[in-house]
Amino acid sequence: MHNNNLSGALPDALSSCQSLMELRMDGNSFNTTIPVSISNMRGLELLNLTKNSLTGSIPEELGLMKGLKELYLAHNNLSLQIPESFISMTSLYQLDISFNDLDGQVPTQGVFSNLTGFMFVGNDKLCGGIQELHLPSCRVKSNRRILQIIRKAGILSTSVILVCFILALLVFYLKKRFRPLSARVEIIASSFMNEMYPRVSYSDLAKATNGFTSNNLVGTGRYGSVYKGRMRFKNSVSDVAVKVFDLEQSGSSKSFVAECKALSKVQHRNLIGVITCCSCPNLNQNDFKALVFEFMPYGSLDKWIHPDIDPSNPVKVLTLIQRLNIAVDIGAALDYLHNNCQPRIVHCDLKPSNILLGGDMVAHVGDFGLAKILTDPVGEQLINSKSSVGIMGTIGYVAPEYGEGGQISPYGDVYSFGILLLEMFTGKVPTHDMFSAGLTLQKYAEMAYPELLMDIVDPLLLSVENAWGEINCVMSAITRLALVCSRRRPTDRLCMREVVPEIHTIRASYVEKINKVVSD
Structure with missing residues (x-):
């Protein structure tokens, strides 16, 4: 919405856009204060409000946006000090507050210690900051002697307060712990x-x-x-x-x-x-x-892939495009959990029975009973380190490193997604009786790839599709992707941000070929 003639107040309803990653409203004529409600936009990574007529102070609440990476507020009429809460924004690496009327001390930590990431020109009242910024020192208005007297008088009271505070923390911890x-x-x-x-x-x-x-x-x-x-x-x-x-x-x-x-x-x-x-x-x-x-009116994906689960409630067979759409939906959900929500989340139990189909057969990932919230800002700590995780997930879908005490990471969900793809297109559950004596669903697919893929395609799919050439192309691409996702070592797998465009490409290629066949 940048470079338009929008004016007035920034709407509070923007805070409802929980999944929005970038909001660009620069080059307009908004002329009120920055609404505090913007801080509720959990998925926001970039906010650009440059070249408006915004007034007032920069809200402290913006500093609570843990996922915000870039913030541009230049060429406005913002005043008062830079919020102290910005110091704790570990994800923020670009901050432009140039050409405003800000004053007071510039912090020295976080983005303010980065010469290339922090831009402040045009704010003549700013002071302090790191030496490389070459800002004037902040004046101390209080008399030094008076300050010394106050400090000495406050030592005893401060010590008492500190002891009481420590005792209060201890009581709180014990109550919470037990x-x-x-x-x-x-x-x-x-x-x-x-x-x-x-x-x-x-x-x-x-x-x-x-x-x-x-x-x-x-x-x-x-x-x-x-x-x-x-x-x-x-x-x-x-x-x-x-x-x-x-x-x-x-x-x-x-x-x-x-x-x-x-x-x-x-x-x-x-x-x-x-x-x-x-x-x-x-x-x-x-x-x-x-x-x-x-x-979810269409129930779980499990019943559609394996209709023999509940013979009393028969379902129609999923077409090839429906399976591709469902794969795209699941990939989008995992990409959001791993990369776009704060803090990031690992599902830990991805399988067909936890995929529910709503209106228009849109897939929804459910059952977060085993989900793990990643507190590490980097996201995944050391994925090859050992821990006491144990089996985290369902046999057949659980990543092998979890069974060996490996660290929980998004790569575990990627493994489960690879298994899920193979099951969706072969109709074989990974715990099928045929998979024994070292034979697994992955090895079953590897043995058929690439020449014999039509021999392992889900028979139900072949019963509703007659474009065998197009099916074979899709199977080749899906099988290759699934095998990469389900490699044994976590570091050998793709991440969901790489997987999602691959699935979109596979679907787009299939749709293009079908449309060409129809037009011919």
Whole structure:
């Protein structure tokens, strides 16, 4: 939206663009203050508001945008000091505040220590900073003698305050450390709901699902069951999926906490849409925990690839373009989790039963019960180091390094994605009885690549497609990509940012060939 005639105030509604990576509104005539709400744009990496008529101070809240890499605010009428919160922005490497009316001391840490990354010309009242900036020293207005007296008088009180502060921290730590898991779950669930999610009770969910009857049961998993329901939110009624956790199952409460934490940090069209959560006593005063999601009318990908799972509920066969579209959707979701949300997230349990198909067969990645939030700013620490991770995921899809105690990293999801691609296009589950005595799904595909790929194509796919030449081309490209993704060593695999354009290219090539055949 740069270089237009837009004017007035920057709209607060921009904060709803949670997945937006770049916002360029330079070269306009916006003439109010910078709205604090912009700091809520979690996915934003670049913000350019240069050459407007913005006034007031730079909001401190902008310094809380952990993923922001480039910030351009030059040629405005901004005043007051540079926010101290900018010092802690580890991701920020370009900051241009030139030609404003800023004053006060320039920090010396973070982006302010980078001569090429920090631009400030045209702010004559700035002082301090690193020596290389050649700014004047900041004047000390207070009398030095008075300051010395104040410091001496404050030593005793400061010491008392420091001791009290340390004791308070110790008490807080002990309470937090030894608080029962159920209490910690309540706090997490409460904070999750208070922000933007509607409150629902056990009675609300029981009513919506007809008392959690078997007629409303749509699936079961490791930590609970999923029921279809119908609920009213505000002025509309919609179908929902209610995931009820089996709290007698070991690890169920931790799974609930993990999903709450992960889902509260993400928002993407190819991730399952969470509506709210519930953590309260049921009618028998027993603990009850559930998550409420948007209902996915076409169920899980698992049932479409393997229709024999539920013979009573037959589904149509996925066409080649549908499988390619689903692969693109899954890739986009993982790319978002690994690269575009802050902090980054590793799913850790990617498999067909955790891929749900919504309207127009759009794929959504769900079940974040094993998801891990990466706290390391670099993202993935040492992927070959050892840890006590153990098996993280589902047999057949779990990355081999996890079984060997390797560090959790996005490359584990890439491995699972490679296995998923092979399963989608061959119709073979990686735990099939035929895979024994050293034979795996990958080796099965390697043996057929590239000459015999039509021998391993999913027979159901061949039953609905007759363009064998085009199928063979797609199989060749998909198999090559899947095998690279599922290599044994993590460092030999691609990352999702490299995988996504590959899938788009495969799909575009297929569509082009089909269109050419139709036109001929």
